[in-house]
Amino acid sequence: MTASTELVTKAPAVTAKRSWKLPITLAIFGVLSLILFGLLAPSGQTTRFGLSTSTDFVTFDPVALPSRATAIILSLASLLLAAYSFVRVRASQRVGRWVPALFGVIWVLTFLVWAVADKSTSLVSLLQGSLLLAVPLAFGALGGVLNERAGVVNIAIEGQLLTGAFGAAVVASMVGNAYVGLLAAPIAGLLIGVMLALFTVKYAVNQIIVGVVLNVFAVGLTSFLFSSVLKENAGTLNSPPRLAALPIPVLSEIPVIGPVLFRQSIIVYLLYVAVAVITVALFRTRWGLRVRAVGEYPQGADTVGINVNRTRWGNVLLGSMVAGLGGAFFTIGSVGAFGQEMTAGKGYIALAAMILGRWTPIGSLGAALLFGFADKLQQVLGVLETPIPNQFMLMLPYVVTIIAVAGLVGRVRGPAAAGEPYLKE
Template identity: 80%
Template sequence: MTATDVLVGDVSTTRPVRAYRLPIVLASFGVLSLVVFGVLGSAGSTTTFGVSTSTDFFMIDPIRLPSQVTATVLSVLALLLAAYSFLRVRQGLRVGTWVPVVFGVIWVFTFLVWAVTDKSTSLVSLFQGSLLLAVPLAFGALGGLLNERAGVVNIAIEGQLLLGAFGAAVFGSITGNAYLGLVAAPVAGLLIGSLLALFTVKYSVNQIIVGVVLNVFAVGLTSFLFSSVLKENAATLNSPPRLSTLPIPLLSEIPVLGPVLFRQSIIVYLLYIAVAVIAVALFRTRWGLRVRAVGEHPQAADTVGINVNKTRWGNVLLGSAVAGLGGAFFTLGSVGAFGQEMTAGKGYIALAAMILGRWSPVGALGAALLFGFADKLQQVLGVLETPIPNQFMLMLPYVVTIFAVAGLVGRVRGPAAAGEPYVKG
C-alpha cells in the first residue's frame, strides 16, 4: 500500500456522506403544493371539516377554512421543513424521522383542503375508515415481520389473508357466530404457513418461489371452493354474521379520538394488543433475542445452543396465524361474505408496509395506517366528485405504496439471514 492509497483511504472515511435525496423530494412536493394547491387554488372558497359525532361528550362545530389561504400557509410550512432537512444534510447531520412524517401530514392535509374546496367531509369518518382498512394490512405486516425476523421471507401473506377470509366466512356461517369465525381465520392461515415452513425450512426450497406458488395455490383453492360449494350453498356457508361494534365506555365518547380508536369491533382491539405484545416480545424478552439472533446470524445462534430450524418453524407458523387473523376482516368486519380474490393484492401491500415500517411492529402499523388512509381517501374523494380524474383516484393507494417504499425507505437492511436456508453443518 502506497502513501497515496493511505491518504485517499483517510479522506474517503472521514468525509461526511451527504444524501440530498430527501431534501430534494420534500422541496419538490412543497413547490408542487404551493403552486397547485395555493397559488392556483380557488380564491374566496372555503373547505369544511366535521370533527364531532352525536355521541361525543360535547359537540364541536364544523371547522371552516379559507381554502387558498390555508393551502398556501401549509405549503410554506412544508417548504420550511424541506429547507430544514437541507441544512441538516449540508451540515452532515442526520435528518430525524419526524421530518418526513410531519411533512407528509402537512402535505396530505393541504391536498385535502384543496380537494374538498366548497364541499364538506367528516374527518372522524375519514380517520375511522382509514383505521379499518389498515387492519388486514397491519396483521399481514406483523405476520411477515415475525417470519423475516427469524430468517424466512414470507411472500405468501396474500394467500394467508385470502384463506383466513375464507375460513372465517365458512365457520362463521356454519356456527352462526362471528367470534367462532374469527377463531377459524388464524387456523386457516396456518395451512399456508405449514406448507411454507415445510418447503423453506425443512427442504430449503427458494423462499420467494414457494411464497408465490402458495399464493397461486390459495387463489385456486378458494376460487374452486367458492364456485363449486359456496355459490350453491350461500345461505348456509357464505352468510356469516358481521362483527359488532364494541364501544369502550367513556373513551369512545372523547371527541375525534373516541370514535376513531375506541368505537370499533373486536378485531381492531386485537390489532392493538398484537402490536404491543409482538413489540415487547421481540425486543424485550429472551425469546425475541433468540428469534432476532436466528434471523441475523443463524450459525452463531446455533453455536450457543439455539435450534435454528425449530425457531424458524415456530415463527413461520405464528406469523401465518397472525396474517390469517387479518383475513377475517374482509368477511366478518367488512363485506359480510366471501368473494373470489377479495383480498385484491392487499398481502403485497402488507409486505410493503413491513418494509416501510423497517421490520418493527409499531412501524408496520404506521405504514399500514398510511396505506389505509390512501385507500379511504380515494373512496371519500370519489363520493365528493372532486376535480381529480377517477382513474387517478383508483390508482392512489398503489401510487402511495410505490412512493413510500421507493421514495422514503431508500436503502434499508432487513434481517441479514432472511431468505437464506440454514443447513446445520
C-alpha cells in the same frame, strides 16, 4: 453480555451514507403542493371539516377554512421541513423519522383542503375508515415481521389473508357466530404457513418462489371452493354475521379520538394488543433476542445452542396465524361474505408496509395506517366528485405504496439472513 447479545452485535453491519433522497423528495412534493394546491387554486372558496359526531360527549361545529390561503400556509410549512432535512443531511446528521411523518400529515391536509374546496367532509369518518382499512394490512405486516426477523421472507401474506378470510366466512356462517369465525381465521392462515415452513425451512426451496406459488395456490383453492361450494350453498356457508362495534365506555365519547380508536369491533382491539405484545416479545424478551439472532447471524446462533430451523418453523407458523387473523376483516369485519380474490393484492401492500416500517411492529402499523388512509381517501373523494379523475383515485393506494417505499424509505436493511436457508453442516 450474553452469547445471544454478542450474536446480534456481531452481525454484519452496514455503514450509513449521506443520502439526499429524502430532502429532494420532500422539496419536490412541497413545491408541487404550493403550486397546484395553493397558487393555482381558485380564490374565494371555503373548505369545511367535521370534527365530531352526534354521539360524542362534546360536539363541535364544522371548521370552515379559506381553501387557497390555508393551502399556501400548509405548503410553506412543508417546504420548511424540506429545508430542515437539507440542513441536517448537509451536516451529515440524521434526519428524525418525525420529519417525513409530519411532512406527510401536512401534505395530505393541504391536498384535502384543495380537494374539498366548497364542500364538506367529516375528518372523524375519514380517520375511522382509514383505521378499519389498515387492519388487514397491519396484521399482514406483523406476520411478515415475525417471519423475516427469524430469517424467512414471507411473500405468501396475500395467500394467508385470503385463506383467513375464507375460513372466517365459512365457519362463522356454519355456526352463526362471528367470534367463532374469528378463531377460525388464524387456523386457516396456518395451513399456508405450514407449507411455507415446510418448503423454505425443511427443504430450503427459494423463499420468494415458494411465497408466490402459495399465493397462486390460495387464489386457486379458494376460487374453486367458492364456485363449486359456496355459490350453491350461500345461505349456509357464505352468509356470516359481522363483528359488532364494541364502544369502550367514556373513551368512545371523546371527540375525534373516541370514535376513531375506541368505537371499533374486537378485531381492531386485537390489533392494538398484537402490536404491543409483538413489540415487547421481539425487543424485550429472551425469546425475541434469540429470534433476532437467528435472523441476523444463524451460524453464530447455532454455535451457542439455538436451534435455528426450529425457531424459524415456530415464527413462520406464528406469523401465518397473525396474517390469517387479519384476513377475517374482509368477511366478518367488513363485507359480510366471501368473494373471489377479495384481498385484491392487499398482502403485497402489507409487505410494503413491513418494509416501510423497518421490520418493526409499531413502524409497520404506522405504514399500514398510511396505506389505509390512502385507500379511504380515494373512496371519500370519489363520493364528493372532486376534480381528480376517478381512475387516479383508484390508483392512489398503490401510488402511495411506491412513493413511500422508493422515495421516503431510501436505503434500509432488513435482517441480514432473511431469504437465506440455513443448512447445518
